Amino acid sequence: MTQTLAIGNYTPDETQKLESEFAPLFLDDPTQIGTLDAALRDQIKAVAYKGHHPFGPDAMAQLPALGIIANYGVGYDAIDVAVATHNGIKITNTPDVLNDDVADLAVGMILMHGRQMAQASSWMRSGHWAGKGAFALNRKVSGSTAGILGLGRIGREIAVRLEAFKMDIHYWSRSEKDTLGYIYHDDPVALAGAVDYLVVALVGGAETQRMVSADVLSALGENGVLVNISRGSTVDEAALFTALETGTINGAALDVFDNEPQIDPRFYALDNVVLQPHQGSGTVETRAAMAALQRDNISAFLNGAPLVTPVN
Amino acid sequence: MTQTLAIGNYTPDETQKLESEFAPLFLDDPTQIGTLDAALRDQIKAVAYKGHHPFGPDAMAQLPALGIIANYGVGYDAIDVAVATHNGIKITNTPDVLNDDVADLAVGMILMHGRQMAQASSWMRSGHWAGKGAFALNRKVSGSTAGILGLGRIGREIAVRLEAFKMDIHYWSRSEKDTLGYIYHDDPVALAGAVDYLVVALVGGAETQRMVSADVLSALGENGVLVNISRGSTVDEAALFTALETGTINGAALDVFDNEPQIDPRFYALDNVVLQPHQGSGTVETRAAMAALQRDNISAFLNGAPLVTPVN
Numbered sequence: 334m335t336q337t338l339a340i341g342n343y344t345p346d347e348t349q350k351l352e353s354e355f356a357p358l359f360l361d362d363p364t365q366i367g368t369l370d371a372a373l374r375d376q377i378k379a380v381a382y383k384g385h386h387p388f389g390p391d392a393m394a395q396l397p398a399l400g401i402i403a404n405y406g407v408g409y410d411a412i413d414v415a416v417a418t419h420n421g422i423k424i425t426n427t428p429d430v431l432n433d434d435v436a437d438l439a440v441g442m443i444l445m446h447g448r449q450m451a452q453a454s455s456w457m458r459s460g461h462w463a464g465k466g467a468f469a470l471n472r473k474v475s476g477s478t479a480g481i482l483g484l485g486r487i488g489r490e491i492a493v494r495l496e497a498f499k500m501d502i503h504y505w506s507r508s509e510k511d512t513l514g515y516i517y518h519d520d521p522v523a524l525a526g527a528v529d530y531l532v533v534a535l536v537g538g539a540e541t542q543r544m545v546s547a548d549v550l551s552a553l554g555e556n557g558v559l560v561n562i563s564r565g566s567t568v569d570e571a572a573l574f575t576a577l578e579t580g581t582i583n584g585a586a587l588d589v590f591d592n593e594p595q596i597d598p599r600f601y602a603l604d605n606v607v608l609q610p611h612q613g614s615g616t617v618e619t620r621a622a623m624a625a626l627q628r629d630n631i632s633a634f635l636n637g638a639p640l641v642t643p644v645n
Numbered sequence: 646m647t648q649t650l651a652i653g654n655y656t657p658d659e660t661q662k663l664e665s666e667f668a669p670l671f672l673d674d675p676t677q678i679g680t681l682d683a684a685l686r687d688q689i690k691a692v693a694y695k696g697h698h699p700f701g702p703d704a705m706a707q708l709p710a711l712g713i714i715a716n717y718g719v720g721y722d723a724i725d726v727a728v729a730t731h732n733g734i735k736i737t738n739t740p741d742v743l744n745d746d747v748a749d750l751a752v753g754m755i756l757m758h759g760r761q762m763a764q765a766s767s768w769m770r771s772g773h774w775a776g777k778g779a780f781a782l783n784r785k786v787s788g789s790t791a792g793i794l795g796l797g798r799i800g801r802e803i804a805v806r807l808e809a810f811k812m813d814i815h816y817w818s819r820s821e822k823d824t825l826g827y828i829y830h831d832d833p834v835a836l837a838g839a840v841d842y843l844v845v846a847l848v849g850g851a852e853t854q855r856m857v858s859a860d861v862l863s864a865l866g867e868n869g870v871l872v873n874i875s876r877g878s879t880v881d882e883a884a885l886f887t888a889l890e891t892g893t894i895n896g897a898a899l900d901v902f903d904n905e906p907q908i909d910p911r912f913y914a915l916d917n918v919v920l921q922p923h924q925g926s927g928t929v930e931t932r933a934a935m936a937a938l939q940r941d942n943i944s945a946f947l948n949g950a951p952l953v954t955p956v957n
Contacts, residue, residue, distance in 0.1 A: 342778070433787035437810065441756030445766075448928070450753055450921060454763045457920045458913050462906040466654070468922040473930040475745035497809030498749065594774040601770050608769045609762060616760070616785040 334376045337631060338366075338396070341383025341405065347624045351381060354628055355635075363392040379403065379631045385593065388412045393420060401640075403630040405623055406614070407431055407487075408564060410537030414645055424644040425630035429486060430622040431614035436490035438613045439562045442586035443495075443530055446558055446607045447474040475499050480528030482521055482544070483563065484510055488534035491562075495530075503527050521545070526552035530560055537564035547572035550582055557582045562613045565590040570597065577603050588613050646688045649943060650678075650708070653695025653717065659936045663693060666940055667947075675704040691715065691943045694724070697905065701725045705732060713952075715942040717935055718926070719743055719799075720876060722849030726957055736956040737942035741798060742934040743926035748802035750925045751874045754898035755807075755842055758870055758919045759786040787811050792840030794833055794856070795875065796822055800846035803874075807842075815839050833857070838864035842872055849876035859884035862894055869894045874925045877902040882909065889915050900925050 337357035339348075351357055358373065360366065363386055366374065377396045382388060383405035390413060393399060401423045402412055409426045417424055445451055449471040456468060479495045481488040481504040492502045492515065503516040505524040510517070518524040521544055525531050531553050535541040545559065545568040553559060559582060561568055570591045576582045584605035590596040593611055600608055614623065629641050649669035651660075663669055670685065672678065675698055678686065689708045694700060695717035705711060705728060713735045714724055721738045729736055757763055761783040768780060791807045793800040793816040804814045804827065815828040817836040822829070830836040833856055837843050843865050847853040857871065857880040865871060871894060873880055882903045888894045896917035902908040905923055912920055926935065941953050 344782075433811065434785055437756055437786045438760055438762075441753065441760055441762055444749055444753030445757065445762060448750055448753055448924070450750075450757060451763050451766045453921050453924060454757075454919065455767070457922050460910070460913070462908070462922045466906075468924050468927065470656075470927050470929045470932055471924075473746055473928040474749045494806075494809045497806045499745065594778075596774070598772070601772070607762075607766065609765050610769050610774045610780040612760070612765060612780050612783075615780065615782050617782045618785040620782055 334373065336376055336378040336635060337381065338369075338377045338379070339381040339383075340366075340388075341381075343383060343624075344620070346621075350624065350628065355379075355381075355631065357381065362386040363388045366392050366395045369395075379634055381405070381627055381631055382412070383627075385411050390416045393417060393422060401425065401631065401634040403627045403634075404644075405627045408537050409644055410564065410566070418645045423634065423640060425627075425640050425642050426644050427623040427626040428642055430626060431619050432487050432490045434616050434619045435487050435562050435613035436494055438588055438609065439491045439532055439534075439560055439586075440494045440498075442560060442562075442588065442607045442609060443532075443558070444474055446560075446584055446586045446605075447472040447477075451607065452604070477529040478503065478527065479530045479532060480504065480518075480524045481515075482524060482531060482533045482567075483535035483541070484512070484515070485534060485536070487562070488532070491532055491534060495532075500530075521549050522552045525549045525557065526554070528553075529556060530558050532560040533563045533567050535563045535567045537566050541567045543567070543569040545569060545573070547575070550576040553582050555581060555583060559585040560587075561585070562588045565593065574599055577605060646685065648688055648690040648947060649693065650681075650689045650691070651693040651695075652678075652700075653693075655695060655936075656932070658933075662936065662940065667691075667693075667943065669693065674698040675700045678704050678707045681707075691946055693717070693939055693943055695939075697723050699723055699725070702728045705729060705734060713737065713943065713946040715939045715946075716956075717939045720849050721956055722876065722878070730957045735946065735952060737939075737952050737954050738956050739935040739938040740954055742938060743931050744799050744802045746928050746931045747799050747874050747925035748806055750900055750921065751803045751844055751846075751872055751898075752806045752810075754872060754874075754900065754919045754921060755844075755870070756786055758872075758896055758898045758917075759784040759789075763919065764916070789841040790815065790839065791842045791844060792816065792830075792836045793827075794836060794843060794845045794879075795847035795853070796824070796827070797846060797848070799874070800844070803844055803846060807844075812842075833861050834864045837861045837869065838866070840865075841868060842870050844872040845875045845879050847875045847879045849878050853879045855879070855881040857881060857885070859887070862888040865894050867893060867895060871897040872899075873897070874900045877905065886911055889917060 337355040339357040380402045404426045475498045479500045484504040484506040586607035588609040649667040651669040692714045716738045719740045787810045791812045796816040796818040898919040900921040
């Protein structure tokens with residue numbers, strides 16, 4: 334009987350590799366664990382988890398032999414780590430392999446926003462160039478000031494790229510970091526008030542919930558652009574709508590949202606927002622690396638070897 | 646009587662500043678010069694030129710007192726410089742002030758292409774995310790290899806930005822440059838064969854005409870992406886269509902085309918191409934700087950002072 338349960342929406346390639354290595358059971362999300370026979374559940378030592386549904390005490394209690402939840406993704410805010418740790422369940426994630434992709438998408442969204450590139454593309458493809466004259470002038474990006482909210486590994490990758498666009502880098506983090514030339518602010522409102530682009534690269538979870546508040550958005554101001562590649566939970570989305578709809582900030586570039594994928598349709602009516610479907614790590618190359626790291630962690634656990642990227 | 650003729654499609658702000666400084670005559674393009682009375686034409690010492698229509702011997706002969714053509718833009722391939730020089734007419738352009746914007750657009754187009762950002766944006770705005778599941782995985786950009794065809798001032802700005810995306814930089818130029826760590830190739834085909842992204846940053850004109858040939862595109866290969874922010878004339882567009890339509894290259898990201906703005910509508914049918922409407926320098930900030938530099942050159946000429954940015 335298998336020791337492994339794979340939960341989530343795996344691609345055909347990922348599914349095949351999981352089957353070949355672990356012959357797991359497959360479920361769509363943690364709420365379905367209870368549908369398995371107790372005899373099956375009692376054997377499960379490892380969960381390969383991919384998704385954003387909460388994975389909490391109830392789900393863990395249904396898997397009495399569980400020893401590891403190997404999360405696919407760097408952000409494991411869907412998993413109740415405190416309860417897992419209390420029950421002796423190890424959590425792993427897939428850090429670092431996705432940093433480049435997420436940083437690339439953040440920079441791409443900033444350029445798309447400033448240079449109105451999605452609008453320019455649609456306008457051309459509608460055949461307007463020949464008939465309507467030149468496309469509207471837009472906004473210079475290089476030489477702006479950037480603020481990184483959360484200077485972790487992904488935040489640093491974003492900062493390094495933006496430096497090449499001649500941007501001064503400001504940041505907020507829980508503590509001041511050893512950085513060469515980056516300017517530290519000890520609260521998010523002060524950071525927002527100092528920059529043109531506020532790039533959210535926080536971890537998710539309770540401690541960063543709605544950190545981008547109405548006050549932060551107000552400080553960002555009418556020339557300011559909010560960029561979010563972290564989690565929708567970090568932003569007060571109601572306050573963001575007010576700011577975008579009344580023009581108290583210049584715009585936003587968002588890869589993450591509340592209630593994904595059922596996002597608020599009010600976003601679609603806004604022309605000053607770049608929208609991406611939570612695809613920060615969504616390349617063939619990086620997703621393959623993430624899936625391999627998830628399997629490596631499960632394999633290490635089942636073989637009694639040290640975990641590759643443990644969280645707790 | 647005015648000594649200045651402004652030719653081109655100036656914005657209201659540019660028009661007002663030209664009027665306030667020079668009270669010029671205004672025309673749409675050089676073919677209209679002959680419609681002016683000879684008495685007016687005989688007084689014209691300076692032309693402020695904005696556009697891509699040819700400005701050749703006939704136009705110059707109709708302005709016997711002409712001493713300067715101050716071009717709006719860094720590329721002056723529309724102006725017959727040899728004839729101008731022969732007739733003692735100075736040419737100026739607007740270099741450097743636009744380098745950042747053009748480089749920004751090049752990098753933005755590379756990211757949009759690899760990460761399918763325009764498609765992802767349209768797909769979301771059509772409300773597909775909730776109903777159709779995750780957006781298709783796409784292509785990692787960071788860590789690729791970039792080739793700069795023409796390592797002038799704009800090419801270098803592009804290279805510096807792409808270095809921050811962990812790309813190795815290769816280049817072709819008329820001669821090897823003093824660069825730290827960039828790899829020189831002595832012909833464009835060899836360059837194309839060595840890289841993932843071939844970024845064209847050549848000057849326009851006869852010497853670079855169709856330098857991106859069928860052979861170059863063939864060497865670029867099925868993983869290769871052509872990026873052009875220079876002039877449509879540098880690319881064999883017929884060969885490009887063949888390469889794009891048959892998949893012998895991966896795609897293209899184009900800001901410039903043959904026959905702008907009446908570009909070939911076959912481009913609109915291609916999903917593997919990022920299209921932008923020749924907006925490399927199209928920001929409010931940079932166009933204001935270009936217009937100011939154009940006026941400064943005219944003002945210097947009329948006052949007998951040294952030209953700010955002479956070409957010949």
